[in-house]
Amino acid sequence: MSLAQRFTAALAAETAGSEDDDGHLLPERLARVVTRVLPVDGAGLSVQLSRLGRCPLGASPAAAGRAERLQFTVGNGPCLLSVTTGHPVFLVAEDLQRRWPVLAELLLEQTPYRGVVSLPVRHALAGTGALDLYLTDPAGVASLDVFDAVAVGDLVAAALTDAAVWSTWSEAEGPHWLHSPPAERRAAVWQAVGLTSAALDLDAAEALAVLRAHAYGAGRTVDSVAADLVSGRLVPADVVGRPGAG
Template identity: 35%
Template structure:
């Protein structure tokens, strides 16, 4: 990949602006530039992660890519989850051969028309922030030059996020980029469930996740049903 071809991606990452509610916010621009830059990559996701509970999808090149990120959050597995936990890239050129590795996620992704995923941790030294994920509709790996550039894009993306956070601190306001898919409703529903059933937050989150998985639903949809009282919390007691 020549320098001219990479230019839009490097410029997108270098631009530290994030405008709430706009499709051309920083993370969205980076995701769109990834699709433009990498041959045969059909979508991209940029997610902030802080463990199994804490996640925000900052950018997704397409709504179906955001749905894919939500599917990983619902079942707690997948390339993005694993890349963040391990701190190393997870490269999957054919999801059909990973159905034993990620039984809850792989089939859902395949049913959605996804054939390959490549997840790169956003990390700077010992600080791990999230993941950059590239998605393909067809099977096949990334060429070596694109793999190298994807790793570099993830490293530069992590540095840009830290720079945004430090700028916000200096200016005296909270660093709160506007996500394209937020899971805050899950956090609130988890707290409600924990308080009513007198259980820990981890146990409450696990029950929400199990309820969603058992009914082939998104955990975000289940959480919103809990908040809107469409699900009685006693249903989640077991």
């Protein structure tokens, strides 16, 4: 059975018997499919929506989702590099430590992964996408077949495109899979950026930098800090060390 046939069969198995979710859960299913057809321990899909950062679409298992949130919290990493260069990125722990020591520290402490392969995903209809592949054994990075990995990235892009073509959605909102649960949680970050920007008289990039610094200092992710700001458990003054009354 070819790689494409195995991918199609695995996706069919993931979809069989599931309730119709209008495609919101497709990215997570695709991430699970990737881990079934490639010799990797985790996979995550994301898309670059603006100059400020990425939007996660889906990941499997949960540790892969956390790895994406750590990259976003630090503000750099293999995912952004692959999107920027348009080329696959292959890194083991030593490479991560040399290039992004802060990110490497967080990944090594909070996830089981010791190797990352990041691939640009084209034709996803919403910005420039990326597929991150995570490995617990760094030796798996060198042994991963680059042609197979790129082919799977293309199959993922095709699945997202097909889902968009065969569904109804507005240009303003984008395809349904762009509103997956991880994407909706990341949307809170942009709400928090707006709150912080207005309260502290900062532009959006500066406000995001403040949130990232607070999150790193508190041992948290930007996503969790943003959720607290949007809910009112934190106020913008809290994130710069000036607790407010709210």
